[in-house]
Amino acid sequence: MEDNEIIALYFERSQSAIRETSSKYASYCGTIAMNILHDRSDRDECLNDTWMKAWESIPPQKPEYLSAFLGRITRNISISRWRKRSAQKRKDGETAVCIEELSECIPDGSHSRIAEDLELKDLLDRFLGELGSDARVIFMKRYWYILSVKAIADELSMSEGAVKMSLLRTRKKLRQFLDEEDIEL
Amino acid sequence: MKENERLFEQLGEVNEEFIVEAAPKARIRRSGIKWAAMAVAGAAAAGVLVWQTGALEKNTKKPDEGKTSHVMEFPDDGSEPEKIVSSGEIDHGGAGSYTLMANDISQIIGNNPTREGSSFTKLPVFNGVINEFGEFDKDGDGKIDEGSEEKYKELRMDELNRAASFFTDKEVWINRDDDFGIEGAAGDVRVSLYGYGNLNIDFGTPIELPDEYKIRTMNNGKTIEESEKSVQYICDKYKDLLRFDSPEASIVENYDIYNNCNTGFYAYDKSDDPLTALINYNFNSADFRTDEKQIVDDPDALENPYDGFEYSGDLAHIGTSSRLDYLEFVGNYPIISYDEAYEKLINDPEAYIWPENLPDGLKKDEIFYAGIKYERTADYKYRLPYYMFYVEVHPEREGIYKLPEGRKEYEPAYILAVKKDYMEFPDTEVAFN
Numbered sequence: 001m002e003d004n005e006i007i008a009l010y011f012e013r014s015q016s017a018i019r020e021t022s023s024k025y026a027s028y029c030g031t032i033a034m035n036i037l038h039d040r041s042d043r044d045e046c047l048n049d050t051w052m053k054a055w056e057s058i059p060p061q062k063p064e065y066l067s068a069f070l071g072r073i074t075r076n077i078s079i080s081r082w083r084k085r086s087a088q089k090r091k092d093g094e095t096a097v098c099i100e101e102l103s104e105c106i107p108d109g110s111h112s113r114i115a116e117d118l119e120l121k122d123l124l125d126r127f128l129g130e131l132g133s134d135a136r137v138i139f140m141k142r143y144w145y146i147l148s149v150k151a152i153a154d155e156l157s158m159s160e161g162a163v164k165m166s167l168l169r170t171r172k173k174l175r176q177f178l179d180e181e182d183i184e185l
Numbered sequence: 186m187k188e189n190e191r192l193f194e195q196l197g198e199v200n201e202e203f204i205v206e207a208a209p210k211a212r213i214r215r216s217g218i219k220w221a222a223m224a225v226a227g228a229a230a231a232g233v234l235v236w237q238t239g240a241l242e243k244n245t246k247k248p249d250e251g252k253t254s255h256v257m258e259f260p261d262d263g264s265e266p267e268k269i270v271s272s273g274e275i276d277h278g279g280a281g282s283y284t285l286m287a288n289d290i291s292q293i294i295g296n297n298p299t300r301e302g303s304s305f306t307k308l309p310v311f312n313g314v315i316n317e318f319g320e321f322d323k324d325g326d327g328k329i330d331e332g333s334e335e336k337y338k339e340l341r342m343d344e345l346n347r348a349a350s351f352f353t354d355k356e357v358w359i360n361r362d363d364d365f366g367i368e369g370a371a372g373d374v375r376v377s378l379y380g381y382g383n384l385n386i387d388f389g390t391p392i393e394l395p396d397e398y399k400i401r402t403m404n405n406g407k408t409i410e411e412s413e414k415s416v417q418y419i420c421d422k423y424k425d426l427l428r429f430d431s432p433e434a435s436i437v438e439n440y441d442i443y444n445n446c447n448t449g450f451y452a453y454d455k456s457d458d459p460l461t462a463l464i465n466y467n468f469n470s471a472d473f474r475t476d477e478k479q480i481v482d483d484p485d486a487l488e489n490p491y492d493g494f495e496y497s498g499d500l501a502h503i504g505t506s507s508r509l510d511y512l513e514f515v516g517n518y519p520i521i522s523y524d525e526a527y528e529k530l531i532n533d534p535e536a537y538i539w540p541e542n543l544p545d546g547l548k549k550d551e552i553f554y555a556g557i558k559y560e561r562t563a564d565y566k567y568r569l570p571y572y573m574f575y576v577e578v579h580p581e582r583e584g585i586y587k588l589p590e591g592r593k594e595y596e597p598a599y600i601l602a603v604k605k606d607y608m609e610f611p612d613t614e615v616a617f618n
Contacts, residue, residue: 068201140207
């Protein structure tokens with residue numbers, strides 16, 4: 001079923017909206033949840049929460065990209081769950097590694113102005129928009145989809161070294177970009 | 186919340202187009218079987234015989250069977266093929282879609298058999314039979330074949346066992362088997378098979394190569410001719426695994442900003458028949474990598490991260506691409522000539538399939554023809570032929586970064602080879618819009 005047809009079901013408040021969404025996007029959203037949580041039962045609960053949140057949000061929202069809309073919900077729910085879980089034990093897994101890697105993007109902290117969330121989002125959009133598409137896709141696969149370097153390399157038919165190198169270059173560029181904007185996180 | 190955690194969270198809020206663009210393609214469920222069946226049925230209705238690779242059976246053959254390098258024939262009774270319903274846009278996740286840095290174009294151009302020209306007026310087009318979930322519709326009735334997923338899993342297991350059997354007597358244990366692919370290990374040999382038949386064999390203990398054939402993925406220090414000899418040696422040694430009759434090496438070298446030279450070692454099954462050679466180059470190829478052992482805790486902290494690794498020069502990875510095994514012939518399609526493709530590249534910005542923006546005012550001496558390349562379309566439906574060029578770009582002029590002395594940067598550019606009369610462009614272009 002096409003996305004606009006699924007969205008129409010939400011607007012009609014038809015229960016089949018959730019069934020169609022699950023049928024089309026369970027794998028996509030499940031992948032995101034699994035990448036963050038590495039646990040099947042947690043993944044399944046996140047998926048149920050995602051469908052519920054979508055049901056509550058559409059309408060009034062009318063997503064332009066249903067996949068990204070749902071994926072974002074799943075990512076946020078999964079990260080929130082990961083945080084709660086990690087509070088009780090050592091933070092590990094790919095999510096922790098990704099967050100640690102992003103430390104390299106943080107400016108030195110000498111700036112006095114702390115960016116608001118909205119401003120930071122706009123800056124990130126601008127930065128990603130100025131990146132070459134290859135570097136952007138690799139960066140997003142790593143830090144949005146939390147894919148391992150090996151998974152990215154396999155999917156893009158690249159060596160793991162080339163993926164690491166691309167990520168390193170992009171992290172350095174992001175740090176430089178944020179630094180030039182004179183903001184602090 | 187720490188700064189890096191805040192950055193991680195805010196990344197979640199970025200423009201949705203970036204999220205869609207980077208979606209992990211191999212896991213996306215598509216309604217592909219429907220279109221695959223329609224395309225096949227359409228081709229049959231148009232009087233074109235549907236050519237079966239027989240590959241699903243081939244995978245079950247024993248190691249000493251199954252040469253693939255016969256002359257390929259794609260039946261053509263002269264009737265008009267059905268229109269291809271696709272934007273023709275390339276899946277950006279595919280190989281060969283990256284800016285490369287080199288001293289000279291000869292380092293990156295590779296050995297595509299059509300690089301020096303070809304006289305094709307028609308070329309075969311393929312589409313997928315098996316979706317990412319391992320389901321297929323072999324009889325083309327538009328429905329997933331009952332038990333197909335189990336059957337496909339069985340076939341994939343056969344392929345992993347076959348691959349592992351060349352290196353170990355141990356049994357393959359499966360670590361993972363899902364819609365992304367199948368991964369297993371036999372002793373310290375890891376074997377995996379992903380979506381479209383890309384088989385990877387990784388050796389925990391690298392296979393020692395004779396001194397004269399040792400190669401290094403990073404900072405190889407050998408000439409292209411020496412590297413080609415090494416690839417030939419590996420191909421000869423594993424000819425039963427690769428099933429190549431006449432292996433031809435293709436070496437690609439690419440520098441990074443730290444002055445490291447990254448070498449790609451590829452091979453394909455060459456043939457005197459031009460079409461067979463082209464198809465093999467695109468669908469029956471292999472790549473080899475050598476070991477890299479991390480010797481410091483945090484290589485990224487070094488000025489040159491690759492100083493944190495050491496390399497023995499032995500073989501650590503064999504990858505094979507048998508994607509034709511998982512594809513189905515749709516029909517032979519009329520294509521534009523090389524001259525027309527070149528003209529479009531120079532004068533028709535709308536004709537670029539990828540990248541979206543090339544620099545204005547392309548200079549003829551900065552354009553290099555790399556041959557005809559099949560790429561997966563962004564809608565996952567087809568493997569279409571493209572004329573592939575490399576265009577010299579100048580990042581320093583755009584203020585992106587300064588190239589090291591003597592280095593040049595090249596961007597691949599693709600022009601769709603299938604004549605547009607045979608294309609029908611749909612409204613939606615990606616699986617998740």
